[in-house]
Amino acid sequence: MVVVFLGSSVSVVYSQYQARTLFIEMQRLKVSLDRYETEWGQLQLELMTLSEHSRIEDQAHSRLNLVTPKYNEIIYIKQ
Numbered sequence: 497m498v499v500v501f502l503g504s505s506v507s508v509v510y511s512q513y514q515a516r517t518l519f520i521e522m523q524r525l526k527v528s529l530d531r532y533e534t535e536w537g538q539l540q541l542e543l544m545t546l547s548e549h550s551r552i553e554d555q556a557h558s559r560l561n562l563v564t565p566k567y568n569e570i571i572y573i574k575q
Contacts, residue, residue, distance in 0.1 A: 545551065556562040 553564075
């Protein structure tokens, strides 16, 4: 009876230890997830900023020396 009681006690202590260890790991992973979600949001904002039409047009003018054609220089192709 004493052996069963001691075995049961050790089992309870071990399971509590595992539960605490897993809880600590879960909290650490939640913090990491929050950081990654924050970074993901910042990257989404950066992507929207970089893909705005006005920014693309400004880059085309400054980096590639492209110019907007005049109205009478535009040719429309119908299919």
